[in-house]
């Protein structure tokens with residue numbers, strides 16, 4: 537048995553040229569050949585839905601699977617009313633804008649979506665970006681520099697870390713209010729801006745930011761709160777208006793960033809905040825200013841999807857019913873799902889190799905779920921990230937649980953503690 541490589545082994549190889557690094561990385565890919573378990577080679581022949589057909593990276597054959605990979609929480613990317621809105625938008629606006637927003641790529645369709653997003657988050661205005669990633673880069677690079685201090689929850693999304701590279705930041709232990717208070721007290725008044733950045737719903741663990749206490753501390757020590765609510769929109773709160781709405785903390789949040797690519801079933805990103813800060817970002821968030829705007833069909837899809845939060849509230853109800861059902865079953869079966877408080881269910885494996893092997897065996901039995909390993913989480917916290925959707929039936933959820941138990945038993949993986 538040779539060395540088992542992880543993705544950490546090939547990041548930033550100091551003495552290797554581009555081609556040497558790429559060549560060395562082949563060792564990572566090919567170590568999975570024997571068990572046919574390379575986890576990143578999947579290609580779908582269908583839309584991303586709860587039932588999918590995936591081409592097997594090794595055999596090249598199509599495999600019918602029940603999918604738990606996508607953050608399409610309400611199934612809106614497949615909703616007929618959303619598809620109709622997209623077709624209508626193509627007839628009117630065509631397929632792309634082919635221009636950045638300040639120089640011609642901004643339509644009334646874009647504006648309408650911005651207004652809806654601002655309203656949903658209880659903010660004055662909003663600005664669109666081509667992705668949630670670009671939104672975080674644009675907002676944090678655009679607003680902060682070395683005169684500022686940004687306190688960041690250690691589990692925020694990678695795009696926030698990337699957006700903060702040019703400022704001073706301090707990482708605090710996940711949801712640790714004591715540390716946050718001590719640091720705020722110490723740093724208060726010493727910086728041009730003092731800010732706190734969290735995810736509303738954390739993307740790998742599925743737990744929620746302690747916004748009531750974060751906002752209270754921020755008000756006490758003069759800090760501004762930024763929330764990435766990529767996984768909160770459409771999920772949290774009675775009508776899916778996000779994590780700040782769930783806690784009734786709109787007033788304590790300076791800016792909400794987010795994505796159109798999860799519950800809204802589309803693609804693109806946004807930031808919502810006060811009118812003047814949004815106006816500032818229109819020219820100082822470089823990922824917006826220097827990038828062609830979101831294509832009209834994607835804008836139309838997200839815009840219709842927001843309407844459906846109110847038109848079809850039963851979708852959110854079904855999402856939470858399904859979430860409760862699978863969590864109950866997994867817990868009763870002795871599996872650890874960490875601290876999840878949302879439809880993101882981390883099935884803890886705590887071993888990189890085992891998580892990848894398990895995902896493969898499930899795939900071979902018609903269950904598509906991705907392993908979350910380094911760099912998304914620490915290697916010792918590797919898990920399967922099970923994303924629940926309103927579209928799943930009880931039969932799908934049972935199939936997942938029963939197949940998991942069968943694979944766990946057959947290969948003696950001992951993931952369940954029962």
Ligand SMILES: Cc1ncc(COP(=O)(O)O)c(C=O)c1O
Pocket residue numbers: 667668669670693695735739764766767795796797804805
């Ligand atoms: C918390 C969080 N923020 C931002 C993003 C990036 O969103 P997008 O896929 O639209 O770039 C993601 C996507 O995974 C996310 O989970």
